[in-house]
Every structure is written in C-alpha cells, then in structure tokens.
Amino acid sequence: DIQMTQSPSSLSASVGDTVTISCRASQSIYRYLNWYQHKPGTVPKLLIYAASSLQGGVPSRFSGSGSGTDFTLTISSLQPEDFATYYCQQSYSNLALTFGGGTKVEIK
Amino acid sequence: EVQLVESGGGLVQPGRSLRLSCAASGFTFDDYGMHWVRQVPGKGLEWVSGISYNSGSIGYADSVKGRFTISRDNAKIFLYLQMNSLRAEDTALYYCAKDLGNGYEILDYWGQGTLVTVSS
Numbered sequence: 001d002i003q004m005t006q007s008p009s010s011l012s013a014s015v016g017d018t019v020t021i022s023c024r025a026s027q028s029i030y031r032y033l034n035w036y037q038h039k040p041g042t043v044p045k046l047l048i049y050a051a052s053s054l055q056g057g058v059p060s061r062f063s064g065s066g067s068g069t070d071f072t073l074t075i076s077s078l079q080p081e082d083f084a085t086y087y088c089q090q091s092y093s094n095l096a097l098t099f100g101g102g103t104k105v106e107i108k
Numbered sequence: 109e110v111q112l113v114e115s116g117g118g119l120v121q122p123g124r125s126l127r128l129s130c131a132a133s134g135f136t137f138d139d140y141g142m143h144w145v146r147q148v149p150g151k152g153l154e155w156v157s158g159i160s161y162n163s164g165s166i167g168y169a170d171s172v173k174g175r176f177t178i179s180r181d182n183a184k185i186f187l188y189l190q191m192n193s194l195r196a197e198d199t200a201l202y203y204c205a206k207d208l209g210n211g212y213e214i215l216d217y218w219g220q221g222t223l224v225t226v227s228s
Binding site for chain 1: 143145152153154155158159160165166167169170203208211212213214215216218219220221
C-alpha cells in the first residue's frame with residue numbers, strides 16, 4: 001500500500017497569513033493527489049484534485065503543486081472560514097485509496 | 109443536487125454484524141464509482157472500501173478485508189456495506205462518498221455519515 005505522510009500535523013496561523021502544508025507519498029504517484037478540507041460537524045470537502053486542479057466553487061486562494069512523491073497545498077491570505085483539518089489522498093492505486101494523517105490549521 | 113444519505117449505524121457487540129446503506133440521488137448513480145470512508149472520533153480519515161459503477165471492480169482496506177463486503181444496487185440506487193466480525197477498532201463515523209467518475213478515486217460528494225459503535 002502507498003503511505004501518505006503529511007506535515008506538519010498542526011499549525012497555528014493568523015488571518016491573512018499564507019499557509020503551506022506538505023504531503024509525501026511512499027512511492028511516485030505522478031500527479032494522482034487530492035486535497036480535502038474537513039471542519040468539525042461537517043463533511044469533508046474536495047478542494048483540489050490531480051495535484052493542482054481546483055474543484056468548482058473553491059476559492060482561488062487555495063492552490064496545489066507537486067508531482068511524483070512531494071506535494072504542497074498552499075492557502076494564500078488565510079480567511080476565518082479556512083480554519084479546519086486538511087487531508088491529502090492518493091488516487092494512483094485503483095480501489096486502494098489512502099489518506100494522509102491530516103493537518104489541523106488553528107487560529108494563532 | 110447530489111445527496112447521499114447513510115443509515116444503519118448503531119451500537120453493536122463485538123463479533124456481531126451490521127449493514128450500512130447509502131441512498132443516492134441527484135446524479136446518474138450507475139455511471140459512478142462509490143466508496144466508504146470512516147473516521148474514528150478525533151482521528152483522521154480512513155478509506156474502507158470502493159466499488160466500480162457496475163460492481164466489476166471492488167477494493168478493501170487491509171484492516172477490513174475478509175470481514176466487510178461492499179455492494180450496490182443500481183436499480184434501487186443504493187450502496188451497501190456489510191460488516192461482519194466487528195471489532196472495537198471499527199467504531200467510527202462511516203461516510204458514503206461518490207467518485208468524481210468511474211475509477212478516478214476522487215471523492216467529490218460525501219454523505220453526513222452514520223455512527224457505528226462496537227462495544228459490549
């Protein structure tokens with residue numbers, strides 16, 4: 001199975017900051033990498049798929065980059081509604097998905 | 109509007125069985141793969157199982173292989189998860205999720221989840 005490792009596991013940031021979250025795969029997954037946002041009491045929301053494609057309705061302050069084993073989610077100008085837990089997920093392995101451990105973005 | 113509504117969760121003793129259901133609406137169900145994902149309270153997301161649009165391809169996480177069975181009824185527009193030999197570590201909120209396509213393995217819509225508690 002492909003293991004996904006996110007870092008950091010949590011971070012504190014202020015409104016207006018730029019935040020960067022990393023995700024590393026245990027083997028090359030090309031660009032088969034997706035990012036989700038999950039707020040308490042709500043369902044996970046797809047933000048970015050195929051490493052850098054923004055899902056419809058997602059604000060442009062969210063962006064993704066990377067390929068192979070190393071990927072990054074960047075949130076520019078952090079907004080109050082962005083405080084949440086973010087997960088990466090590989091979609092390289094057919095019917096053997098794996099998620100990263102999550103990164104909790106908290107208010108400083 | 110895509111809607112996914114899970115049901116069937118509850119309190120069950122270790123070793124017993126439970127079947128989860130997911131009612132889908134708002135999209136052409138038999139065009140899309142479907143998945144189950146769970147979250148232990150306070151922990152991260154764990155993919156459990158997935159099924160292709162026509163049930164021709166199925167996959168399971170190692171943690172549930174041999175105990176859980178995913179299925180779908182395209183006529184009734186339902187996704188199922190039969191869970192046997194349940195363990196305490198299966199306690200979680202179980203989400204039904206729709207694939208962006210068939211075999212994309214990208215989860216673009218999620219249900220609200222149904223809570224499964226395995227305890228004596």
